[in-house]
Amino acid sequence: MALFNEADVRARAQQDVTRNFSKTASEIITEASLEAFNDLSYKTYDVFLSHSIKDAELILGVKGLIEDLGYDVYIDWIDDPQLNRNEVSKDTANKLRDRMKNSKSLFYVTTENSDNSKWMPWECGYFDGIKEKVAIIPIKKSSFNNEYNGQEYLGLYPYVVKENSNNGKEMLWVHLSNSKYTSYENWIKTSNGKIQWKEV
DSSP: OOOEEHHHHHHHHHHHHHHTTTOOHHHHHHHHHHHHGGGOTTOOEEEEEEOOGGGHHHHHHHHHHHHTTTOOEEOHHHHOTTOOTTSOOHHHHHHHHHHHHTEEEEEEEEOTTGGGOSSHHHHHHHHHHHTOOEEEEEEESOOSSSOOOOOGGGGGSOEEEEEEOTTSOEEEEEESSSSEEEEHHHHHHSOGGGOOOEEO
């Protein structure tokens, strides 16, 4: 299994750009957000994608790769374009809390820009406190194996890879370590202390 690599993520984003007549990633995201704006009050999501706003193209690619596997993904500036991520406000925090309560898991996307995000650490801590289902998606320049060692508090959480199962079906896998993993579906339905991790 291998981590998400930047070239694959950007290539997936470009599929959406090409499909949408060569619009930029930001334009596609803006249009999708306007379409989605009307009917989202009670929508539930499989994944709340915590990310830096500076990574629009990468986030479009990650969203596409996860949705290709059949999951619903929440991205604040697509699903709630009225939010101002540049300001820390009670209104934005309340909306994000509601969306996290309606999400099964939070994937924290690490990039060079994620260290400077105002919201990502708060989202991670809040979601961990209410549901525990936080995992890291490390985006690497190159990835040849499934090894990830998170810095500081990110090392407390498992991480996600996308790889084929034994029957050839592409799936999300949640890794506790380089050698211990489980399927996303098993991870979601099992409390963290009771997960039976498979060993490589």
